[in-house]
Amino acid sequence: MSSVVETKTPIAVNTAACIGGGVIGAGWVARLIENGLSVRVYDPMPDAAARMQPVLDNADRAYAKLTMAQRPKKGELVFCASIEAAVSSAQWIIESVPERLALKQSIYAEIEEHAAVDAIIVSSTSGIMPSDLQAQMQHPGRLIVAHPFNPVYLLPVVELVAGKLTDAGIIDTARTFYSSLGMKPIHVKREIEAFVADRLLEAIWRESLWLIKDGITTTEDLDDIVRFGFGLRYAQMGVFETYRIAGGEAGMRHFLEQFGPCLTWPWTKLMDVPEYNEELVELIAGQSDQQSGHRGIRELERIRDDNLVAIQQALKANNWGAGVILADYEKKLFDAGAAVANGGTGAESEIDYSQPIRTTERRIPPDWTDYNNHMNEARYLQCFGDATDAFMRMIGCDAEYMASGGSFFTAETHIRHLDEVRVNEPVYTLTQVLMGEGKKMQLFHGLHHGDGRLLATGEHMLIHVSLETRAACVPGAAVAQELARIVALQASLPLPEGVGRAVGQVRVQARVVEQTQNPTEDNS
Ligand SMILES: NC(=O)C1=CN([C@@H]2O[C@H](COP(=O)(O)OP(=O)(O)OC[C@H]3O[C@@H](n4cnc5c(N)ncnc54)[C@H](O)[C@@H]3O)[C@@H](O)[C@H]2O)C=CC1
Ligand SMILES: C[N+](C)(C)CC(=O)CC(=O)[O-]
Numbered sequence: 001m002s003s004v005v006e007t008k009t010p011i012a013v014n015t016a017a018c019i020g021g022g023v024i025g026a027g028w029v030a031r032l033i034e035n036g037l038s039v040r041v042y043d044p045m046p047d048a049a050a051r052m053q054p055v056l057d058n059a060d061r062a063y064a065k066l067t068m069a070q071r072p073k074k075g076e077l078v079f080c081a082s083i084e085a086a087v088s089s090a091q092w093i094i095e096s097v098p099e100r101l102a103l104k105q106s107i108y109a110e111i112e113e114h115a116a117v118d119a120i121i122v123s124s125t126s127g128i129m130p131s132d133l134q135a136q137m138q139h140p141g142r143l144i145v146a147h148p149f150n151p152v153y154l155l156p157v158v159e160l161v162a163g164k165l166t167d168a169g170i171i172d173t174a175r176t177f178y179s180s181l182g183m184k185p186i187h188v189k190r191e192i193e194a195f196v197a198d199r200l201l202e203a204i205w206r207e208s209l210w211l212i213k214d215g216i217t218t219t220e221d222l223d224d225i226v227r228f229g230f231g232l233r234y235a236q237m238g239v240f241e242t243y244r245i246a247g248g249e250a251g252m253r254h255f256l257e258q259f260g261p262c263l264t265w266p267w268t269k270l271m272d273v274p275e276y277n278e279e280l281v282e283l284i285a286g287q288s289d290q291q292s293g294h295r296g297i298r299e300l301e302r303i304r305d306d307n308l309v310a311i312q313q314a315l316k317a318n319n320w321g322a323g324v325i326l327a328d329y330e331k332k333l334f335d336a337g338a339a340v341a342n343g344g345t346g347a348e349s350e351i352d353y354s355q356p357i358r359t360t361e362r363r364i365p366p367d368w369t370d371y372n373n374h375m376n377e378a379r380y381l382q383c384f385g386d387a388t389d390a391f392m393r394m395i396g397c398d399a400e401y402m403a404s405g406g407s408f409f410t411a412e413t414h415i416r417h418l419d420e421v422r423v424n425e426p427v428y429t430l431t432q433v434l435m436g437e438g439k440k441m442q443l444f445h446g447l448h449h450g451d452g453r454l455l456a457t458g459e460h461m462l463i464h465v466s467l468e469t470r471a472a473c474v475p476g477a478a479v480a481q482e483l484a485r486i487v488a489l490q491a492s493l494p495l496p497e498g499v500g501r502a503v504g505q506v507r508v509q510a511r512v513v514e515q516t517q518n519p520t521e522d523n524s
Contacts, residue, residue, distance in 0.1 A: 017090035020097035024124045026052045027152025028094050030059030035181050036072030041079050042086035049079045054298050059153040062305040064365045069333035084114040096124040105136050112138050122146045127194035130163030141167035154308045156184040156325045159195045182329035210269045219287040235311050236321050354489040356430035359390040363426050374420040384458035387429040387445045395482040408462040419455045426450030433490050436483035439464045439472045444496050457498050
């Protein structure tokens with residue numbers, strides 16, 4: 001994926017500024033740099049950079065598990081001493097400072113003094129109306145709210161809200177921009193305090209505070225009721241689809257018929273608000289300390305991130321909800337990844353196909369290792385399979401080509417394990433094309449450690465097939481031509497060491513030869 005995000009309006013984003021680097025600012029920084037954008041941060045806290053680093057480390061760890069696709073080269077991160085230095089070269093400016101209208105307005109005034117006049121300014125506010133935020137701006141048309149969710153680097157949804165003075169077209173620009181970051185932008189059609197999600201969250205938060213304050217339950221039991229129950233449902237279906245199913249065959253109508261009358265029963269205390277005072281803080285924070293105080297925040301973040309990654313991957317396997325967003329994001333990464341691995345901007349034209357081609361590049365994720373404390377053998381095949389996929393895309397055998405009915409199937413594989421690799425270590429694959437003719441394609445991948453050591457080799461015979469008939473057939477003209485071109489370019493390369501090897505036990509091979517020469521009824 002290119003680090004330059006082309007948006008629908010004539011604005012190309014390659015540098016973003018983040019004003020405020022706390023919980024949400026750090027989350028934005030992580031998502032932006034993981035997607036290859038350069039980010040300039042301003043936060044007046046003297047230790048802002050040191051406080052942000054563990055969040056960036058956790059994000060890096062989560063992304064390594066989120067997708068096996070090669071991600072763009074991480075964007076540059078610069079901490080700036082002033083708003084001026086942060087925004088002057090940025091095309092996209094994200095404000096994530098504390099939730100106070102006057103503070104936010106004073107920051108926009110300073111941003112407008114130094115930013116390009118066409119730079120977009122975006123607030124992360126949880127609930128202040130964009131019309132109020134833009135009220136004192138010189139160029140209010142360029143401000144919108146893009147309300148994210150914690151952790152910003154993993155949760156796809158972002159609520160987009162325009163103010164009364166926002167220019168037409170900015171929402172579309174923002175939709176394109178956030179989609180390119182692997183997010184799911186949702187346009188909230190009319191501005192309202194707290195938008196949509198925080199209205200819902202506020203309801204459950206207020207009710208929860210009442211339930212603890214009234215001694216009905218504890219923070220721990222309440223959390224268990226959520227996470228062992230309806231919380232599991234909400235990762236995959238929302239309020240209305242869930243309750244439609246709860247209405248049985250008759251669906252939503254029956255559900256409303258059955259539970260509609262409860263609306264007038266005392267099933268909520270939402271009409272009332274618990275008094276916010278020291279006693280409430282002690283009660284809630286004390287129980288929370290008892291429940292979770294034995295773990296640090298960073299450790300809790302990692303547990304949360306691992307679970308969010310696993311949930312999104314499960315949804316991807318079911319082609320549902322947030323999993324569809326992850327699949328689309330990965331497709332973009334895969335399409336661009338191999339080209340970027342070969343250096344430069346990622347343009348296919350920059351790849352030197354006369355040499356073994358750098359097809360993938362990654363670090364070994366924590367869950368790829370086994371009881372021997374090194375990469376599990378199944379993952380070697382994954383590395384080689386991904387390298388084959390990357391090469392297929394290079395010759396034009398991509399999603400579009402497959403949709404037209406052609407693809408390659410692997411018919412035979414031989415893997416040699418030569419050296420160990422451990423968690424978090426960098427690896428890359430180099431691919432040599434041994435043959436590409438008619439229906440057949442033979443590839444030889446070398447899996448290398450980042451320091452150059454050869455860790456394993458994979459030799460693979462692939463057959464081109466029709467996805468309709470599942471029978472072998474010759475590839476389409478463009479794919480065949482590109483494959484032939486690369487084969488010709490690599491024709492003078494020496495054959496790689498280990499090519500054509502079988503599992504090399506001399507005595508077994510001798511038996512194979514003998515059996516072939518003297519077939520009996522039993523073994524023919
Ligand atoms: N924490 C959350 O769960 C969510 C928060 N938000 C919104 O994001 C915004 C930021 O919230 P958090 O990150 O949670 O707060 P935070 O308190 O973690 O971070 C705020 C950061 O802004 C910095 N800051 C203060 N004055 C500044 C100034 N004049 N210029 C630049 N930086 C300044 C602070 O040093 C701090 O690092 C708020 O508008 C909040 O409503 C949105 C979604 C979720
Ligand atoms: C509590 N909060 C209002 C800041 C929450 C949000 O705005 C979104 C989230 O991440 O829950």
